[in-house]
Amino acid sequence: MLDLPDARNRMVEVHLSRRGIHDHEVLEAMREVPREAFVAPGFEEFAYEDGPLPIAEGQTISQPYIVALMIEMAEIGPGDHVLEVGTGSGYAAAVMSRIVERVYTIERHAGLAETARQRFEELGYNNIEVRTGDGTKGWPDAAPFDAILVAAGGPGAPLALQEQLDVGGRLIIPVGDEPHDQRLLKVTRTGAATYSEEDFGGVRFVPLIGEQGWPENGSLADRPSGRARMRSLPEMIAAAAEPLPDFDDPAFGELFDRFGDRRVVLLGEASHGTSEFYRARAAITRRLIEKHGFTIVAVEADWPDAAAIDRYVRHRSSRADADPPFQRFPTWMWRNTDVAAFVDWMRLHNERIRISSRLAGFYGLDIYNMSGSIAAVLQYLDRVDPQAAKIARERYGCLTPWQNEPSTYGRVALTSGYEKCEQAVLEQCRELLAKQLDYAQQDGVDFLDVTQNARLIASAERYYRIMYYGGAQSWNLRDTHMFETLEHLLEARGPNAKAVVWAHNSHIGDARYTEMGIVRDEVNIGQLCRQRFGDGAALIGLGTHSGTVAAASDWDGEMEIKRVRPSHSDSYERLCHDCGVSRFLLDIKRDDTLRERLLERRLERFIGVIYRPETELRSHYADASLSQQFDAFVWFDETAAVTPLGPEHVGTGVPDTYPLGL
Template sequence: MPRARSSGSPNLACRSATTNCIRCLPQVEWEAPMADFLKLRDRMVDIHLARRGIRDSRVLQAMRTVPRERFVREGLEDFAYEDSALPIEEEQTISQPYIVAAMAEAAEIQSDDRVLEVGAGSGYAAAVLGQLAGEVFAIERHTALGKLARERIAALGYDNVDIRVGDGTRGLADQAPFDAILVAAGGPDVPAALKQQLAVGGHLVIPVGDPGDQKLCKVTRITESRFEEENLGAVMFVPLIGEQGWQEDGRRAASNHLPGASKSQSLPEMIADAAEDLPGFDDPAFGRLFDRFAGRRVVLLGEASHGTGEFYRARAAITRHLITHHNFTIVAVEADWPDAATIDRYVRHRPHRAGTDKPFQRFPTWMWRNTDIQELIHWMRDHNDMVDDMEARAGFYGLDIYNMSGSIGAVLDYLDRVDPDAAKVARERYGCLTPWQSNPATYGRAALSRGYAECEKAVIDQCRDLLRKRLDYAKDDGDAFLDAAQNARLIASAERYYRIMYYGGAESWNLRDTHMFETLQNLLDARGPDAKAIVWAHNSHIGDARVTDMGAARDELNIGQLCRETFGSDAALIGFGTHTGTVAAATDWDGDMQVKRVNPSRADSYERQFHDSGKSRFLLDLSPERHDALRRRLAEPRLERFIGVIYRPDTELQSHYSQAILPEQFDAFVWFDRTQAVTPLGPEHHRGVPETYPFGE
């Protein structure tokens, strides 16, 4: 990986802010010397290509050889080996590495073959093909791009690659026939000129179909007059402009129009047919739409950003319905346990703890201190007021790992009340962590360089001691013991989290989500075998990581994956998304909240397919055996947008998009085409509230 020089504390919510790597941090300056690019290139081949099914050793070696950083736009070199398309000059894009490799493998190129590429772009794919073939001709319709590609190819010494400028849909008749032809743009049909320039036994690989509804087609010339076609799956490419492709205005070119040809249903049309319109949030019918998931033990409700009002209001409506009509008693959220415990005491009418800090005072305060959460908290308190049995009341719990300071205080406060001698031992054990409570991230540096690693044993011993006395302590107050025990677990997890985050990689993310899942399990165990839970967390946490770049490319797991592995069909994973609008987010970690405009979704994203359906708000059931044809069409990987507490529209593709297979990632998807930012709590929302209200001033 590129080396980082830190000039401040790290972004502890890097993975909440975006599913991309730690390069999202503004306070880190990145260096990428050649040796680092070589390592990144090898990692790209091993993880993004070989692990995803590219088997041709010659293709893998070619991808390992060509320096992609030399073919991207200036300033994007650090992103060259992410498996994503990148913007280049003339408002075009360089294809993602996997697509380049997959098309090259499908073309079955031999070392003495003559190859034609249509759509040279920056020259990267032509350079890769040059490693496989004897001679490569590449056509680019943009003069400026063709010139740049030619210069890049020459600078790298690839003397078997010839870049031409012209209409690629017409091919290069003077150089035909070609053993392989690859087209890097999507046409309405396979251009007749390209088919005629293909040698007998040769392969033509081209995206075909209307924009947003393309398939990758492999054409093999069997004889002079016979061709065979194979569908390699759904893809998303820019339009193929030219005499035998699309016109600039999006219509079919006249010479390529096939009168009377039947048009299959497009993907957005299929989405529109399957979509179930959502009523207003206060309409009881909204909640009833989710009755199909009421029999599950765990219902996980996602969000595509941490600052979108519609996501909060929709989850609140679903939560109210499941609590009222289906006996769900656990609301577990992506929040710190000590802060959520303050809310829980309020909503379940448990005794107020004097001197307790106001919850959710740390960045990002708007994520939980907003008007939608305030309304849900009041509703839960009113609902619980009508439930006599404390065990049957709906509780509010935090799953996350960050608030080490609050957890230490909660454990010590509990032990002071029930076992003062044990409290003295705990203070001694936690002593090595105390200097770092206000900024626990600094503990990671200290643990590596100053010998504080012994804290790990101390905090684990303290957790074990507390759990060993479970029966004695629980006699006093079961809820209080659960709170203290979970805080002890959190300290043990947090100690390790803040230490290993400095090593980078997937381990810190996996530790965090594993902690959240284990906390959920502890809650279910504590509330009994019939307990059912609702989880609120980001899409990146509740969607199955195994079918996203998180799992496939970075060896990361998440709470959604762990729930499926543990509960099977007893877990429902429900994602949320939007096309455009506004969002509450910061530009930098610990920065001020801003209301930012959300860019319209990219043409090659799932979000654009939902937007193009023409439906403004709907539920899409992705369960197996429902809408099977649609699920198959959605099952080809596409980009999906993830916005956390940080949003950077200027680098949105690199910072906020990741590849996924949506119908395998979620059991259902909730769509709001245009959304608005959450409203953070201000002084006007606190007037007249009782002293015990946790959000009061």
């Protein structure tokens, strides 16, 4: 059963303190007030997740971070008298009551007001007064107020509320020309008739209904306005969007010439099973290879599996007794018709080039296939240094029982019997690197393969061991390994080498500007590339609104074709859908105004190899700042699932392990 006090403390530490709420009194008040007492029955277990929750009358209880942010902005303290407009569940008023002398709160829904009053009485919060009425008119007989907080978005700051501020008082209110798209403003009364205003970014609140707010129908059609209407965010996206032609149209790739001078171009995906994402990345990559000299295609796949593909595309013979690549779950991620078509194109391209330094290679960045890596190292050493192969077999002995199911190694590694395994694996890696010159003279390409396999084994040993400790360590080790692999590839291919990376948005979008980095202290390859290459790295995300996707319901489960639910109303995906352009490139850096509007944190959808539509909001959405996370965003409003390779896709005249042997 969920430990609610513990969850409350975690909310304060993770969702508030780490995200920049520093006011000690606000943090302690949030730690004291039981949010579970203010949510609707049945939602108690979600009380300390950082998201809004539905309450009666079609209203919501705001997410904890927004509550804390608005209270901190109001700069309230002991002795203050505060007015709240929009009581809702009563949670924000309860939090403020732990800080100030008196809270006055107005709610237009009588039922909500009465329920909140009862909650305050039950909790012993006796310094709160509740009134039912039009909050846009304020509470004149209790004025002036040291602070006024409005928990609904209006077309402007009501004059009545401004006039009820004491000099020096602060009004915190969401304001915008659309009922559901606002900016969070702080209005400070600086004199008898003077005010200053600060903008704290975009938010989404329910409409402020009242005489000085929105009418019941939420429209301002009959209201005169003294200024031109500000464009909505979907309208701004539509204006900046560059429509995408068909994938086979050369103009598609040409749109991405602007990134051709980068050292690394990272191409994301919002799911691992969407055809349009693979086809778009293939079209962009073809252009970067043909016109801009990129020679590295580095993908979120296991090194030994990708190495089999690399041998095919670079016209090299296959490894003896090599297993067909990409046989492990999720097979459809790389064994699909879109990848096969791109791999065949790479082979034909390289056949035309025939200059080894200019051949485009296909490489895996990931950490999972320990078994294949051990086999590759031993086979190579058997050929070039049998004595070293014998030593390697002894060193890898502690991993051998687990190499086919390495996740089980983590459990055993926690016991003392396997403490020496890490040292043995690292020693093997160091020895291979020490013999680099000697081995490389025999076959430099094979040596790159075997040394990377050795690095993978060393990383995998640590990865599967620490995954049982939980936390961010295993994710960080995995993405750091992927980044270091990319660095090794760039080094091996020469000082002018350039790389295209294919990975999920969660890996290539800068983690520092997502819930991953802010809340969970996770890093990713996108962040590391920005830190290493600066403007030499381009981070390009891909997204969709709805359609179908190839995914499983559980890890190691069967692939299913699932219907992707329409994007959430509070998400970046919904903004893109609402712009009305079905497929486009959004170059975020080209429009400063749009970039600033997209700084605000919203929900973003992440579908991996597992998709659970029934719990989508909790399972597949996280907060992110799109314009900080990516340099550009590619959008397909409606998408379709990938087609897994079957026997009918096996070509003639090509060894059955190439490109994706069956």
